[in-house]
Amino acid sequence: MTQLESARKGKLSPEARTVAKQEAISTKKLLSLIRSGKVVIPANPKHKKLKAIGIGTALRTKINANIGTSPYKPSLKQELAKLSVCEEFGADTVMDLSTGGKLDLIRKKIIQSTVLPVGTVPIYGAAVKKGLDNLGEDDFINEFEKQAKQGIDFATVHSGITLSSMKLSKKRRHGIVSRGGSMIHHWMSLTGIENPFFKHYNVLLDIACEHDVTLSLGDALRPGCIEDSTDKPQLNELKLLGKLAARSVKVGVQTIIEGPGHVPLHEVEKNLKLQQKYCKGVPFYVLGPIVTDIAFGYDHITSAIGGAIAAWHGAAFLCYVTPAEHLSLPSLEDVKEGIIASRIAAHVADIAKGIPKSRQWDNKVSDARKNLDWESLFKLSLDPKKARDYRKKSGAHGKECSMCGEYCALKVKKCG
Numbered sequence: 001m002t003q004l005e006s007a008r009k010g011k012l013s014p015e016a017r018t019v020a021k022q023e024a025i026s027t028k029k030l031l032s033l034i035r036s037g038k039v040v041i042p043a044n045p046k047h048k049k050l051k052a053i054g055i056g057t058a059l060r061t062k063i064n065a066n067i068g069t070s071p072y073k074p075s076l077k078q079e080l081a082k083l084s085v086c087e088e089f090g091a092d093t094v095m096d097l098s099t100g101g102k103l104d105l106i107r108k109k110i111i112q113s114t115v116l117p118v119g120t121v122p123i124y125g126a127a128v129k130k131g132l133d134n135l136g137e138d139d140f141i142n143e144f145e146k147q148a149k150q151g152i153d154f155a156t157v158h159s160g161i162t163l164s165s166m167k168l169s170k171k172r173r174h175g176i177v178s179r180g181g182s183m184i185h186h187w188m189s190l191t192g193i194e195n196p197f198f199k200h201y202n203v204l205l206d207i208a209c210e211h212d213v214t215l216s217l218g219d220a221l222r223p224g225c226i227e228d229s230t231d232k233p234q235l236n237e238l239k240l241l242g243k244l245a246a247r248s249v250k251v252g253v254q255t256i257i258e259g260p261g262h263v264p265l266h267e268v269e270k271n272l273k274l275q276q277k278y279c280k281g282v283p284f285y286v287l288g289p290i291v292t293d294i295a296f297g298y299d300h301i302t303s304a305i306g307g308a309i310a311a312w313h314g315a316a317f318l319c320y321v322t323p324a325e326h327l328s329l330p331s332l333e334d335v336k337e338g339i340i341a342s343r344i345a346a347h348v349a350d351i352a353k354g355i356p357k358s359r360q361w362d363n364k365v366s367d368a369r370k371n372l373d374w375e376s377l378f379k380l381s382l383d384p385k386k387a388r389d390y391r392k393k394s395g396a397h398g399k400e401c402s403m404c405g406e407y408c409a410l411k412v413k414k415c416g
């Protein structure tokens, strides 16, 4: 039984109980939100170590970190080290996007090793195993089913790109930038066959229902530069994803919808409003959004700006972006930087949205700062080691820091 089916029966699953406690929300309200498809709890029963989290309306904004090998760097050891960084620095979920090495083994090890919900993009596994050009329709579905049986908690399926919609992307400045989307586009162009994730959506739903895999409906036609933002291909696909999500929710399959991508600042709010209109409250999972295209090397910052605005206006789930975005496979340090940037974006939005406990965290920091209570400040920090190292390196020995020294405003005069 899925979390959604359980909520519809009025049952409080152990995972829902955990989420209600974490979020300081009543179980009655949580079950009502799950029933309406506005909250999901990605929790495949086969993922034994899982610590459940909820994603959606009225809950703390969650952040995802992508890890996974590439054909250039197929090291399981390195990706497991990244997984540890994800847990240490507070990612809420992790996606294994591996495309190099022994994919089934890598996925198995990641699921076995982590308490975080694990997501994947099954088309990668199918394409790497057989070669994209050799895939049959069944291979798309079979790969999804295999991964569902392995214990993945959520999966990106690009069900919204179809034979009729793929032509729309030709007029764009940047075409298709979704890796999974481009794979399906290529396969449909080659075979002339409809996207199996769209054509056989009912079969996907049956599998997702059996294993309680949350579907993350991927936006194959998301904009890859701000010039393509909010264009016809993107919105056309979003409308279709909204209809597919309604079908999922109706049959008890937990579903979220993925969104852009590259969006200029002044269009972020509009994107959220359109998603709410077309998708009726199904949680929105945004990939950034990156608000300018010029800052490669610093795209954890451009995406944190976009992510904060998006979450403020209703996005429930932010996919992190690391400084290595558009440049290389991220290092351990890149993963850490991406997580911290994304957590800042989520947190500032949660303050604006009045999410329980978020503002109190700032108030505790404020009290510790006022009292020059460095130990408490470090403990409350997103990155205690970095904060501690700055103070140590500065050579400050008094209560104040090295910025103002003896003229420390907090030390000289206690005002108020």
Ligand code: SF4
Residues within 6 Å of the ligand: 400, 401, 402, 403, 404, 405, 407, 408, 409, 410, 411
């Ligand atoms: S020295 Fe200046 S910057 Fe440092 S804690 Fe005091 S007032 Fe703040």
